[in-house]
Amino acid sequence: MRRSAGRSGGSPDGGCPAAAALEVLGRKWTGEILWALLDGPRRFTEILGRVPGITDRVLSARLKELQRTGIVTRRQYEEIPPRVEYALTARGRDLAPVLEAMTRWSRRWAARPAT
């Protein structure tokens, strides 16, 4: 990962092969939001309920970012009242193995003292 592929934007330029995924998952709340969507499409309030501590405003901003980066889609169903759902794209679903590898590591090590 090169300096230009930092948390705050910029695109990976090949300095480290894991840069693109780190850039997505390194942002606060992103992992939690993807986790909440892994088992299927969800409405805004459902995601909110599955990500304890996040605010409406931050969730809304993160969902917009994830749409821009092609990881989440927003679908509006023309019902009365209208229903809006967020879902992972193929690109987003494909982050599941990363979250699963992180989960395995966390289960194995989080409870053990660091030294």
Added chain:
Amino acid sequence: MRRSAGRSGGSPDGGCPAAAALEVLGRKWTGEILWALLDGPRRFTEILGRVPGITDRVLSARLKELQRTGIVTRRQYEEIPPRVEYALTARGRDLAPVLEAMTRWSRRWAARPAT
């Protein structure tokens, strides 16, 4: 991941099972530093050369953090001049599958347009 397991510290409390790994890897430069150590112990200047863009000061701070969290060890060899090497612990080496999953995702998706 719960609010208390945020980027800035605190310990994961089970809100999301990937929290602990995200807390380690979500910090800027950490992924790059671990990547630089995956194939064996390295001296400070070697790591510096493998993480383009990082400064001495930031690398030094990150290595101290990674020692505190039990992911990196610092070993000093009593030679003349003294030699200091940093290496991954078992806990640190076990992050390799996470970095590899990130690499697979990045290779597959980084080059494709988001929409």
